[in-house]
Amino acid sequence: MSGILIAVILLTLLALVFGVLLGFAALKFKVEGNPIVDELEAILPQTQCGQCGYPGCRPYAEAIANGDKVNKCPPGGTATMEKLATLMGVEPEPLNAEAQSQVKKVAYIREDECIGCTKCIQACPVDAIIGAGKLMHTVLTTDCTGCDLCVEPCPVDCIDMIPVTQNLKNWNWRLNAIPVTLIQETLSKEIQSKDPQLEEEKRC
Amino acid sequence: MLTLLDQLDKGTLWRSPGGIHPPEVKFLSNATPIGQLPLASTYLVPVPQVGENCTLAVKVGDKVLKGTPLTQGTSIWHLPVHAPTSGTVVAIEPRASNHASALPVNTCVIAADGKDTWCELVPNQLDDLSHQQIVDKIRSAGIAGMGGAAFPTHIKLNPVSEIDLVIINGVECEPYISADDRLMREYSQDILAGIGIIHRLLAPKRIVIAIEDNKPEAAKAMQAAVNQCGLPAGSIRVTVIPTKYPSGGEKQLIQIITGREVPSGSIPAKLGIVVHNVGTAFAIHQAVTQGKPLVERVVTVTGKNVSKPGNYWLPIGTPVDHVLTATEFTPEAEQKVIIGGPMMGHALANIQVPILKGTNCILVPSSQEIGSAPEEKACIRCGECATACPALLLPQQLFWHAKAEEYDKAASYNLKDCIECGCCSYVCPSDIPLVEYYRIAKSALKQAADEKQQAERAKQRFDARLARLEEEKLAREAKAKEAAERRQATMTGTDKNAVAEAMARIAAKKAAAAQAATGGATIEQPATAELNATATDTTAAPKGKAAVAAAIARAKAKKAAQANTESTKTHSVETDSAQIDSSANVDETESATDVIAQEAPLSQKDKVAAAIARAKAKKAAQQTDTAPLEPTETADSTSELNAADDKKAKVAAAVARAKAKKAAQQAETNAENGLNQTATPAVDSKANVQADVNDDTEAAATDINDAEAIKKAKVAAAVARAKAKKIAAASAESKTDAEIESVDVIRAEANVASPSIAATLDTATTEADAVLPSQGSAAEPIETAQLSSEELKKARIAATIAKAKAKKAALAQEANASSDSSVTND
Structure with missing residues (x-):
C-alpha cells in the first residue's frame, strides 16, 4: 500500500516539476511571430509590386504562412515559386498570372514630358523616383524594382518600362550564344524541307 | 627549421597541385x-x-x-x-x-x-x-x-x-x-x-x-x-x-x-x-x-x-x-x-x-593547330579533370551541377575559386568544354547574387518608406490637432457665427444649383435647341412666389414652340438658325456674367434679374457643352469668357453702367415707340427669323402686354434697361475681346451692336408686334398674362423673366443680323 502511495506521490511531484519547467520554458523561449514568414520573405523578390494582391512582399509571405497559394508572384517567376513550394512542403503549381517576360525592366521618365505632378513618386514603393512638385522627376535606375506601379498614375503617360541594357558587367555567357549556322547546311535543310512540301502540294 | x-x-x-604540359609553340x-x-x-x-x-x-x-x-x-x-x-x-x-x-x-x-x-x-x-x-x-x-x-x-x-x-x-x-x-x-x-x-x-x-x-x-x-x-x-x-x-x-x-x-x-x-x-x-x-x-x-x-x-x-x-x-x-x-x-x-x-x-x-591558328571543337560526349567520371585542376576543385561535380543548372550546389563546391585556366577541358577525354559550363554557372550565380542584393536594398527602402509615411502621418495629425486647439482658444462668439453663416450660405448655393440642374434636366425633352433655351429661361424663374407665373410662362412657351416648330419646318435655314442659337447662348453667358459683376450697385429688382441670369448662364453653359453643332467654338468662347471676366468684367461693368443709364433713357422712349408702331415693317424679310427669336419675341410681347396691363412704364423701362445693359456690356466686351481675339460671332455681333442700340431694340419690339397678330394661338397666353398681371408682385417676376428673354431675343437677333445680310442695319 505504502509502495503505491510513494509511487503516486513521486509521479505527482515529477509531473509538477516538469509542468513548472515547461511553463517556464514556454515563457522564456517564446518566439515572436512566425519564423517561417522571414524565410518566405527572403525568397520573395522584394519588388513590392502588389501583383500577388497583397500590399508588399511581407504581407504575401504572411499570407503564404497562413496557407495562401505559392504561385502568386510573377516577378519571382517559376524559380521563386518552386522555392516557396519546397519551403512550405506543397506541390509546385504553375504561376497564377500570365507568365510575364522575364526580362528585367526599369521605369524611365521622359523628362521633357514630365509635368511634375509627383503622382509617380507617391506610387513608388521603394522611393526610387526623385523630384518635386512642378519640377521634373527622374528614376534612380539602380533602385527601381520594375514593379510598374508608377506607370498607371502618370497623367501624361511619360513613363516607359524599358529593359535593362546589357553591358559587360551583367552579360550572361549563355544569353549571347550566337547561333552559327553553316550556309551550306541550312541550304540543304531548306531543300529537304521544301521537298515534302512540294510533294504535298502535288498530292493536293 | x-x-x-x-x-x-x-x-x-x-609543388603546385594539378597543371598540364601543353605543347610549347613559343x-x-x-x-x-x-x-x-x-x-x-x-x-x-x-x-x-x-x-x-x-x-x-x-x-x-x-x-x-x-x-x-x-x-x-x-x-x-x-x-x-x-x-x-x-x-x-x-x-x-x-x-x-x-x-x-x-x-x-x-x-x-x-x-x-x-x-x-x-x-x-x-x-x-x-x-x-x-x-x-x-x-x-x-x-x-x-x-x-x-x-x-x-x-x-x-x-x-x-x-x-x-x-x-x-x-x-x-x-x-x-x-x-x-x-x-x-x-x-x-x-x-x-x-x-x-x-x-x-x-x-x-x-x-x-x-x-x-x-x-x-x-x-x-x-x-x-x-x-x-x-x-x-x-x-x-x-x-x-x-x-x-x-x-x-x-x-x-x-x-x-x-x-x-x-x-x-x-x-x-x-x-x-x-x-x-x-x-x-x-x-x-x-x-x-x-x-x-x-x-x-x-x-x-x-x-x-x-x-x-x-x-x-x-x-x-x-x-x-x-x-x-x-x-x-x-x-x-x-x-x-x-x-x-x-x-x-x-x-x-x-x-x-x-x-x-x-x-x-x-x-x-x-590566329590554322586548322591544324587548333581544330574546331569536337563533339561533346558524356562524362565518364574518369577523374582526370580533378587531377589536373590547379585549384583543387572537383570539376566533374561542378560540371554535373552546372549542367543541371543547380547553381547553388555548384557554388557549394567552391565554383568561385575556379580560375578558368582550362586544364580540365584540356584533359577531358569526352571533350566537354567544362570551362564554358563554369562561366555560365558563374554568371548565373553573379546575377542571382546581384538580384539578392537588390532585393535586400528594395526591402530596406520599402521599410524606410513605410516608416517615413507613418511618421509623416503622425506629424500631420499632431499638427492638425494643435491647430484646432489654437483655433478653439482664439475663436470669439462672432467668429463662430460668421462661420455658421458662411456654411449656411454654401448650403443654400448648393441647393439652388441642384434645383437649377434638375430644372434643366426635366426640360431637355423638346426637340429643338432653341425651345430648350426658352424653357430653361422660364424654369429659371421659380423663386419665391414666381411659381405660378413661371407655370403660365412655360405653358405659353410650349404653345409658342409648337407653333414655331411648325413654322420652322417650312424654312430652309433651319441649320443656320440653330447655329446662331448656340452662339447666342454663349453671348448670353457673357452678358450674364456681366450682370453678376454689376450686381452690387443695382436695385433689388436687378438683383433678382441677375440671379435668374446667373442660373440661365449655367444652363447656357450646360447647353453649349452638349450642343452638337459647334462644340469647339463654344468651348473656346466660354474659356475665354472665364479668362476675361475676372479683370475685364469689372471694367466692362463700369462702362456698361454708364452706358446703361443713357441707353435706358433712350430705350424707354423707343419701347413706347415700338408699342405704338404695332405692325407694318418687313414681316416678309423676317420670315426666316429663327424659331428661337420667335419664341423670345413672343415672350417679349407678353412682357409688353404685362406692361400695358399694369400701365407702369417702370417695367418696360426695366426691360429696356436690362436690354440696353446687355447690349452695352456686349459691346464693351467685344471691345476688350477684340484684343484677345475673341470668336468671330462676338466680333460680328459687336459690329451690329455698335451702330445703334436703339435700332436693335426697335427691331426687337417691332418684331414682337409683328409676330403677335400672325399667331392666333398666342392670344390665349396673352390673356392669361393679363390675368396674372393683376398681382403686381407676380407681374414683376414675370417681367424679370421676360426681361431675360428679351435679352436673348435681342442677342439672337443681333446674331441673326450679323449672319443674314438682309437685316435692318444694312
Missing part, C-alpha cells in the same frame, strides 16, 4: 626582336576601361597628341586612358568591345594624323618624389596589370597591410605567348628600374623575379640586370621555376614560390605578398622616370596563319584587323581570331575591336 625568407634565398620551390614568335607596325588610320580607345565613374576630357573634333588623357575621374578606382597617337577625335560612340560578348561599349575613335607626336612629357628624378607623388604618377599614367586582368596598379602599390614579398611574374605559361619573354630579354634594365620603384614604394623584405625554365635567355638577361642594379644585395633574386601550365596564375605562383595557399575569397596582400607582371614593372619605370603614360604595350601576334609572327609594340586602341593586315594574315575558312592564349583566351566575333591594356596576344 628554415624560415620562409631563408627558403626563398635558397630558391626552394614547392618558338613561332620569340625568335625576333620586338618590332614596330605602321600606324593605323584610326584608333579605338574604349572609355572608361577600368573604374566606371569618370568624365570625358575630350570632345568630338578635338585635336589630341600622343599621351593626352581622354578621361578624368576622382574615384580611387578610376584609371585614365590616353590617346595612343596624335590626331583628331572623330567620334565617341558605342563600338564593339574586345570581349567575348562583343557588346558595344563607349569608344573614343581617334583618326591618326600620321605624325605620332608626343604630348609634353615631364621626366622626373626618382629621388625628388615622395611615395604619394610616385603613386599619383603611376595612376595618372593609367597603368593597369599587364598580365591580362588589367587590375589598377596604383591600388596594388598602396596596400593597407605590410608587404613582405613582391613576386615579379615573368612566368608566361600560356603556350603561345612570348611578349614578356622578349621584353625581359630586351628591356631588362628598364624592368629592373621599375622593380626599383616598386621596392621603394612597398619596401618588401624580398623581391623574387619568377621565370619559367623554358626562357633561359630571359632569365639570364634578368640575372645580369639584377647583378648590376643598385638594390640591396640579397633582397632581390631571379628564381627559375619548372615549366607547367598554369604556373603564371597569381595564386599558383605564390604557392610555387612560398608554399602558401591564398585562402578562398582572400587576396595575396593578406599574406603580405604582392605579384606584379614584368610588363607592369616596365610601364611603371616609363611612367615615373620619363613621364610616359601607358599608351602602348608588347603584343604577341602568332599562329600559323600570319606570315610575320612576332612581338610588336602596339598602341592601346589599335584595331585588331589592322594588326592582322600589317602582319600579313591569310585567313582560312572558319578562321578563329583568339585574344589571349589558346588556354584562357576568347575568340573574337568581330575583328574591328581594339587592343586593350590587358591584351597580350593575338592568336
Whole structure:
C-alpha cells in the first residue's frame, strides 16, 4: 500500500516539476511571430509590386504562412515559386498570372514630358523616383524594382518600362550564344524541307 | 627549421597541385626582336576601361597628341586612358568591345594624323618624389596589370597591410605567348628600374623575379640586370621555376614560390605578398622616370596563319584587323581570331575591336593547330579533370551541377575559386568544354547574387518608406490637432457665427444649383435647341412666389414652340438658325456674367434679374457643352469668357453702367415707340427669323402686354434697361475681346451692336408686334398674362423673366443680323 502511495506521490511531484519547467520554458523561449514568414520573405523578390494582391512582399509571405497559394508572384517567376513550394512542403503549381517576360525592366521618365505632378513618386514603393512638385522627376535606375506601379498614375503617360541594357558587367555567357549556322547546311535543310512540301502540294 | 625568407634565398620551390604540359609553340614568335607596325588610320580607345565613374576630357573634333588623357575621374578606382597617337577625335560612340560578348561599349575613335607626336612629357628624378607623388604618377599614367586582368596598379602599390614579398611574374605559361619573354630579354634594365620603384614604394623584405625554365635567355638577361642594379644585395633574386601550365596564375605562383595557399575569397596582400607582371614593372619605370603614360604595350601576334609572327609594340586602341593586315594574315575558312592564349583566351566575333591594356596576344591558328571543337560526349567520371585542376576543385561535380543548372550546389563546391585556366577541358577525354559550363554557372550565380542584393536594398527602402509615411502621418495629425486647439482658444462668439453663416450660405448655393440642374434636366425633352433655351429661361424663374407665373410662362412657351416648330419646318435655314442659337447662348453667358459683376450697385429688382441670369448662364453653359453643332467654338468662347471676366468684367461693368443709364433713357422712349408702331415693317424679310427669336419675341410681347396691363412704364423701362445693359456690356466686351481675339460671332455681333442700340431694340419690339397678330394661338397666353398681371408682385417676376428673354431675343437677333445680310442695319 505504502509502495503505491510513494509511487503516486513521486509521479505527482515529477509531473509538477516538469509542468513548472515547461511553463517556464514556454515563457522564456517564446518566439515572436512566425519564423517561417522571414524565410518566405527572403525568397520573395522584394519588388513590392502588389501583383500577388497583397500590399508588399511581407504581407504575401504572411499570407503564404497562413496557407495562401505559392504561385502568386510573377516577378519571382517559376524559380521563386518552386522555392516557396519546397519551403512550405506543397506541390509546385504553375504561376497564377500570365507568365510575364522575364526580362528585367526599369521605369524611365521622359523628362521633357514630365509635368511634375509627383503622382509617380507617391506610387513608388521603394522611393526610387526623385523630384518635386512642378519640377521634373527622374528614376534612380539602380533602385527601381520594375514593379510598374508608377506607370498607371502618370497623367501624361511619360513613363516607359524599358529593359535593362546589357553591358559587360551583367552579360550572361549563355544569353549571347550566337547561333552559327553553316550556309551550306541550312541550304540543304531548306531543300529537304521544301521537298515534302512540294510533294504535298502535288498530292493536293 | 628554415624560415620562409631563408627558403626563398635558397630558391626552394614547392609543388603546385594539378597543371598540364601543353605543347610549347613559343618558338613561332620569340625568335625576333620586338618590332614596330605602321600606324593605323584610326584608333579605338574604349572609355572608361577600368573604374566606371569618370568624365570625358575630350570632345568630338578635338585635336589630341600622343599621351593626352581622354578621361578624368576622382574615384580611387578610376584609371585614365590616353590617346595612343596624335590626331583628331572623330567620334565617341558605342563600338564593339574586345570581349567575348562583343557588346558595344563607349569608344573614343581617334583618326591618326600620321605624325605620332608626343604630348609634353615631364621626366622626373626618382629621388625628388615622395611615395604619394610616385603613386599619383603611376595612376595618372593609367597603368593597369599587364598580365591580362588589367587590375589598377596604383591600388596594388598602396596596400593597407605590410608587404613582405613582391613576386615579379615573368612566368608566361600560356603556350603561345612570348611578349614578356622578349621584353625581359630586351628591356631588362628598364624592368629592373621599375622593380626599383616598386621596392621603394612597398619596401618588401624580398623581391623574387619568377621565370619559367623554358626562357633561359630571359632569365639570364634578368640575372645580369639584377647583378648590376643598385638594390640591396640579397633582397632581390631571379628564381627559375619548372615549366607547367598554369604556373603564371597569381595564386599558383605564390604557392610555387612560398608554399602558401591564398585562402578562398582572400587576396595575396593578406599574406603580405604582392605579384606584379614584368610588363607592369616596365610601364611603371616609363611612367615615373620619363613621364610616359601607358599608351602602348608588347603584343604577341602568332599562329600559323600570319606570315610575320612576332612581338610588336602596339598602341592601346589599335584595331585588331589592322594588326592582322600589317602582319600579313591569310585567313582560312572558319578562321578563329583568339585574344589571349589558346588556354584562357576568347575568340573574337568581330575583328574591328581594339587592343586593350590587358591584351597580350593575338592568336590566329590554322586548322591544324587548333581544330574546331569536337563533339561533346558524356562524362565518364574518369577523374582526370580533378587531377589536373590547379585549384583543387572537383570539376566533374561542378560540371554535373552546372549542367543541371543547380547553381547553388555548384557554388557549394567552391565554383568561385575556379580560375578558368582550362586544364580540365584540356584533359577531358569526352571533350566537354567544362570551362564554358563554369562561366555560365558563374554568371548565373553573379546575377542571382546581384538580384539578392537588390532585393535586400528594395526591402530596406520599402521599410524606410513605410516608416517615413507613418511618421509623416503622425506629424500631420499632431499638427492638425494643435491647430484646432489654437483655433478653439482664439475663436470669439462672432467668429463662430460668421462661420455658421458662411456654411449656411454654401448650403443654400448648393441647393439652388441642384434645383437649377434638375430644372434643366426635366426640360431637355423638346426637340429643338432653341425651345430648350426658352424653357430653361422660364424654369429659371421659380423663386419665391414666381411659381405660378413661371407655370403660365412655360405653358405659353410650349404653345409658342409648337407653333414655331411648325413654322420652322417650312424654312430652309433651319441649320443656320440653330447655329446662331448656340452662339447666342454663349453671348448670353457673357452678358450674364456681366450682370453678376454689376450686381452690387443695382436695385433689388436687378438683383433678382441677375440671379435668374446667373442660373440661365449655367444652363447656357450646360447647353453649349452638349450642343452638337459647334462644340469647339463654344468651348473656346466660354474659356475665354472665364479668362476675361475676372479683370475685364469689372471694367466692362463700369462702362456698361454708364452706358446703361443713357441707353435706358433712350430705350424707354423707343419701347413706347415700338408699342405704338404695332405692325407694318418687313414681316416678309423676317420670315426666316429663327424659331428661337420667335419664341423670345413672343415672350417679349407678353412682357409688353404685362406692361400695358399694369400701365407702369417702370417695367418696360426695366426691360429696356436690362436690354440696353446687355447690349452695352456686349459691346464693351467685344471691345476688350477684340484684343484677345475673341470668336468671330462676338466680333460680328459687336459690329451690329455698335451702330445703334436703339435700332436693335426697335427691331426687337417691332418684331414682337409683328409676330403677335400672325399667331392666333398666342392670344390665349396673352390673356392669361393679363390675368396674372393683376398681382403686381407676380407681374414683376414675370417681367424679370421676360426681361431675360428679351435679352436673348435681342442677342439672337443681333446674331441673326450679323449672319443674314438682309437685316435692318444694312
